[in-house]
Amino acid sequence: MTTRASAREARSASHPVAVIGAGYVGLPTAATLSHFGHRVVLAEREEGRLAALRSGRMPIVEVGLDDLVAGGVGAGNLRFCASAAEAVVGAAFVFLCVPTPQGADGSADLSYVEAAAKEIGSHLESGAIVVNKSTVPVGSATMVEQVIGRPDIRVVSNPEFLREGTAVADSLHPDRIVVGADDSQAAARVAELFSSTGAPLIVTDATTSETIKYASNAFLATKLSFVNALAAVCEEVGADVRDVMLGLGYDKRIGFEFLRPGPGWGGSCLPKDTRALLHIASEAGYDFSLLAGAIASNEQQLARVVAKVEAACGGSLDGVTVGVWGLTFKANTDDRRDSPGVQIAHRMRGLGARVQAFDPTVAGHPGDEVPDELVPDDLRGFTLRADPYEAASGASVVVVLTEWDEFRWLDYSRLLPLMHQPFIIDARNLLDPAAVRRLGFTYAGIGRQ
Ligand code: NAD
Ligand code: UGA
Numbered sequence: 001m002t003t004r005a006s007a008r009e010a011r012s013a014s015h016p017v018a019v020i021g022a023g024y025v026g027l028p029t030a031a032t033l034s035h036f037g038h039r040v041v042l043a044e045r046e047e048g049r050l051a052a053l054r055s056g057r058m059p060i061v062e063v064g065l066d067d068l069v070a071g072g073v074g075a076g077n078l079r080f081c082a083s084a085a086e087a088v089v090g091a092a093f094v095f096l097c098v099p100t101p102q103g104a105d106g107s108a109d110l111s112y113v114e115a116a117a118k119e120i121g122s123h124l125e126s127g128a129i130v131v132n133k134s135t136v137p138v139g140s141a142t143m144v145e146q147v148i149g150r151p152d153i154r155v156v157s158n159p160e161f162l163r164e165g166t167a168v169a170d171s172l173h174p175d176r177i178v179v180g181a182d183d184s185q186a187a188a189r190v191a192e193l194f195s196s197t198g199a200p201l202i203v204t205d206a207t208t209s210e211t212i213k214y215a216s217n218a219f220l221a222t223k224l225s226f227v228n229a230l231a232a233v234c235e236e237v238g239a240d241v242r243d244v245m246l247g248l249g250y251d252k253r254i255g256f257e258f259l260r261p262g263p264g265w266g267g268s269c270l271p272k273d274t275r276a277l278l279h280i281a282s283e284a285g286y287d288f289s290l291l292a293g294a295i296a297s298n299e300q301q302l303a304r305v306v307a308k309v310e311a312a313c314g315g316s317l318d319g320v321t322v323g324v325w326g327l328t329f330k331a332n333t334d335d336r337r338d339s340p341g342v343q344i345a346h347r348m349r350g351l352g353a354r355v356q357a358f359d360p361t362v363a364g365h366p367g368d369e370v371p372d373e374l375v376p377d378d379l380r381g382f383t384l385r386a387d388p389y390e391a392a393s394g395a396s397v398v399v400v401l402t403e404w405d406e407f408r409w410l411d412y413s414r415l416l417p418l419m420h421q422p423f424i425i426d427a428r429n430l431l432d433p434a435a436v437r438r439l440g441f442t443y444a445g446i447g448r449q
Helices: 002-013 026-035 046-053 065-074 111-121 140-148 167-172 184-194 206-237 240-250 270-283 287-314 340-350 388-392 404-410 413-419 433-440
Strands: 016-020 037-043 078-081 093-096 129-132 154-158 177-179 199-202 320-323 354-358 397-400 423-425 442-443
Touching: 002 111, 016 026, 016 388, 026 037, 026 065, 026 078, 026 093, 026 167, 037 423, 046 413, 065 078, 065 167, 093 111, 093 184, 111 140, 111 154, 129 140, 129 184, 140 154, 140 206, 154 177, 154 184, 154 206, 177 184, 177 206, 184 199, 199 206, 199 397, 206 240, 206 270, 270 287, 287 340, 287 397, 287 423, 287 442, 320 388, 354 388, 388 397, 388 413
Parallel strands: 016 037, 016 093, 037 078, 093 129, 129 154, 177 199, 320 354, 320 397, 397 423, 423 442
Antiparallel strands: none
């Protein structure tokens, strides 16, 4: 929304666009395209999400999204509907932003993409371009083209690289735009929709574009597994991982991004996309052992955090109360899909621990337990608390599993007497060890003393 961006926006033409799926990708995509001046219809079939949007509420937690959506709606450039078939009427471009979850064998489950393609097929305007923004394996553009089965429709791959929590900024100012198609004119037309971003553009074939997306996520996951493994080495040799990362980050070839050790990487994409790439490679006859190692190393990281908690409790979690701070897979999102925090909490519960959890995006009841029917399925078995103090109350250890900023600013002198044993395991290296130790806590981070 900078002046520079606005000047560019004025130059780009306005096009009728449909976006299918109002999730973590579809909603920012629709709002961004409407902000760029395109006329966008966003289709969402899930009633709760659609009702929220129609009443001006955001169905997901995402910084700045409410303003961007309100701007699009206010300008008359963004509206919502319940059906993909309805949304595509009159659209020159149709973005598929539907889920591609992990299938049973690790491959991407394309059933939502296929169903959406079937649903829109006969309703598309002649000459419309279908844009695949969902993360899909090589060959999917061709698959969508075949499902639609119309010679007048082109399918273009345009992978999305936004991160949850910074989706708006990432969409307005992407690092790059990747467009892949066998029809270069169709690719150029899709690229033009994003011209106001001024981002570097890579136009390639669909197979390469689809591969770029998996390569990016697999590289990021491998980088994180390396960092977490190095943190384990730091603990053994007495080095401080933060300074090691500073020393690495100043090397321009390495850079500072994605160098924070943590409880393991998770979320709705890195875990499923690394497994999908492993599957793609294996089907193609290549044993991608490096990537398999990165995935295995992430499993070990979860186990390492659990072992730290066990050690803090004298070697057994049986009957021990553990306070869990943070359940989302990272801060500034409400997304708990494949969250390391949730997985670690379940593992601790499996070892006999009583888990008292707090997360700013999860409703907890002050003073007493959340009624069973109000506990989300993935959190069953945990006691959900209304604030971090309640989650720590009577606990033998508190584990920081998500880097929510508010955990930094608590009254730790108030926390101390609430705990059975004042032990903090900071799996995000969020807190100042010296400050909490001064107050009387025992502190253990990741890769540092
Ligand atoms: P999501 O589950 O949050 O959203 C998908 C939405 O699509 C849901 O609300 C669902 O109800 C809706 N939907 C499904 N089929 C529909 C249909 N036929 N008509 C109308 N609505 C339909 O998923 P997401 O996180 O936005 O991910 C979507 C895709 O983008 C996935 O392939 C994912 O891998 C990829 N991706 C996600 C992210 C991310 O940060 N979440 C980033 C880049 C790429
Ligand atoms: C990731 C990619 O970063 C996006 O580029 C991509 O578009 C997206 O997946 C996708 O395909 O869905 P996202 O899942 O939102 O984005 O989250 P990340 O910021 O990548 O974090 C992933 C995991 O790594 C989280 O559990 C996070 O806590 C962890 N992480 C990240 C660290 O432990 N340390 C870091 O330094 C960075």
